[in-house]
Amino acid sequence: MQPQAAKNGLYPVQSPFQLPISLCQPMFTIIENVSLRAYNSFHMDVKSRYYAEVKSTEDVHEAIESGKLAKFGENGHLILGGGSNILFTRDYDGLVLRVSNKGIESHFEEHDTVFVTASAGENWHGFVTWCVDHGYGGLENLSLIPGNVGSCPIQNIGAYGVEVKDCFHSLEAIDLKTGEVRVFSKEECRFDYRDSIFKQELKGKYIIWSVTFKLNRNAQVQIEYGAIKQELSDLEIDYPGISDVSQAVINIRHSKLPDPEKLGNAGSFFKNPVVDLKFAGKLKESFPNLVSYPANGDKVKLAAGWLIEQCGWKGFRDGYVGVHESQALILVNYGNAKGSELLTLAHKIQNSVYDRFGVKLEMEVNII
Ligand SMILES: Cc1cc2nc3c(=O)[nH]c(=O)nc-3n(C[C@H](O)[C@H](O)[C@H](O)COP(=O)(O)OP(=O)(O)OC[C@H]3O[C@@H](n4cnc5c(N)ncnc54)[C@H](O)[C@@H]3O)c2cc1C
Numbered sequence: 001m002q003p004q005a006a007k008n009g010l011y012p013v014q015s016p017f018q019l020p021i022s023l024c025q026p027m028f029t030i031i032e033n034v035s036l037r038a039y040n041s042f043h044m045d046v047k048s049r050y051y052a053e054v055k056s057t058e059d060v061h062e063a064i065e066s067g068k069l070a071k072f073g074e075n076g077h078l079i080l081g082g083g084s085n086i087l088f089t090r091d092y093d094g095l096v097l098r099v100s101n102k103g104i105e106s107h108f109e110e111h112d113t114v115f116v117t118a119s120a121g122e123n124w125h126g127f128v129t130w131c132v133d134h135g136y137g138g139l140e141n142l143s144l145i146p147g148n149v150g151s152c153p154i155q156n157i158g159a160y161g162v163e164v165k166d167c168f169h170s171l172e173a174i175d176l177k178t179g180e181v182r183v184f185s186k187e188e189c190r191f192d193y194r195d196s197i198f199k200q201e202l203k204g205k206y207i208i209w210s211v212t213f214k215l216n217r218n219a220q221v222q223i224e225y226g227a228i229k230q231e232l233s234d235l236e237i238d239y240p241g242i243s244d245v246s247q248a249v250i251n252i253r254h255s256k257l258p259d260p261e262k263l264g265n266a267g268s269f270f271k272n273p274v275v276d277l278k279f280a281g282k283l284k285e286s287f288p289n290l291v292s293y294p295a296n297g298d299k300v301k302l303a304a305g306w307l308i309e310q311c312g313w314k315g316f317r318d319g320y321v322g323v324h325e326s327q328a329l330i331l332v333n334y335g336n337a338k339g340s341e342l343l344t345l346a347h348k349i350q351n352s353v354y355d356r357f358g359v360k361l362e363m364e365v366n367i368i
Pocket residue numbers: 041078079080081082083084085086099120145146147148149150151152154155156157158159204206207208209257258259260265266267268366
């Protein structure tokens with residue numbers, strides 16, 4: 001079967017000094033008992049019973065057609081990108097498929113609009129930088145978010161007033177049962193706050209293979225959110241372009257968030273809870289300093305970090321697990337923590353927030 005990704009002209013970017021992929025790349029190979037420590041940003045020292053990298057659609061098709069994938073059963077495989085939104089609580093007994101396809105291509109332009117397709121295995125920040133360097137605006141507020149392009153639609157990543165859905169056009173995904181390539185439109189992805197159809201009924205059923213974004217050569221920069229304006233002013237930039245905004249976001253993130261290379265973490269561990277306006281109003285009567293933002297309809301988004309901080313968790317540490325000292329939403333591994341210990345801590349936090357505020361915190365991180 002001819003994969004649609006190739007039909008649409010998305011080929012891996014290759015240096016002229018490289019051999020053709022078919023000559024130098026090994027075929028799809030499954031290896032046993034592989035440590036996943038280097039492949040997850042919590043640095044959990046777990047093993048996968050089986051592990052394979054998929055670099056081409058042929059690899060995926062071989063995995064399916066040879067029966068190697070089916071062998072591990074419906075829930076016996078895990079697709080892995082950059083591992084920055086996963087908490088491993090145990091060794092994984094099935095097959096980890098690490099998506100490693102590469103390539104970025106701008107393939108259609110209309111006035112100021114540019115359509116850019118990136119392979120799932122591309123590093124997200126590398127891709128954002130590529131767009132900024134080419135003058136394609138829209139994603140700059142999402143600079144420095146860890147992970148890969150293929151994962152960005154799964155939880156509709158967002159930061160500094162922008163979500164991926166704002167620039168999303170479509171994606172190509174491969175059905176892991178049939179090998180068929182399916183194109184998903186924006187509506188079909190059912191994007192919501194840190195959510196999409198791929199976190200719900202299609203979880204684990206498709207490999208997202210490439211994502212197409214609708215970007216703009218003449219983008220209006222978005223600087224109203226968070227500390228961007230202040231950072232631009234500190235940089236003495238009066239008329240910011242997309243590269244200035246990207247740099248401001250990078251500076252802010254460097255100053256605020258722990259670097260997973262130095263301190264294991266997966267960013268926000270919990271989602272900001274979205275509650276009814278009426279409930280939020282009552283809560284505000286009891287807790288006048290409650291931090292909240294308007295959400296869609298008659299809903300209000302509460303700042304999960306504030307709720308956790310009020311319960312006294314900020315800076316908490318027990319052995320190797322803890323809550324970051326300046327970001328209560330970030331749980332950390334101080335060295336040799338076990339995923340199960342981190343999960344126990346997460347449950348304790350959920351319980352105490354519920355007891356104090358009557359609010360259920362939902363985990364943003366995928367628990368394995
Ligand atoms: C320091 C830090 C800061 C962060 N800041 C933010 C932020 O500001 N905003 C935000 O939204 N997130 C943030 N995150 C979370 C994380 O970066 C994003 O969720 C990111 O999109 C995860 O990408 P990944 O490739 O690492 O996914 P992984 O952790 O590898 O996988 C996440 C989920 O997607 C599935 N998956 C991965 N690739 C594919 C694929 N190709 N096809 C199908 N399924 C797939 C996995 O099975 C898993 O369920 C942060 C994380 C860290 C560590």
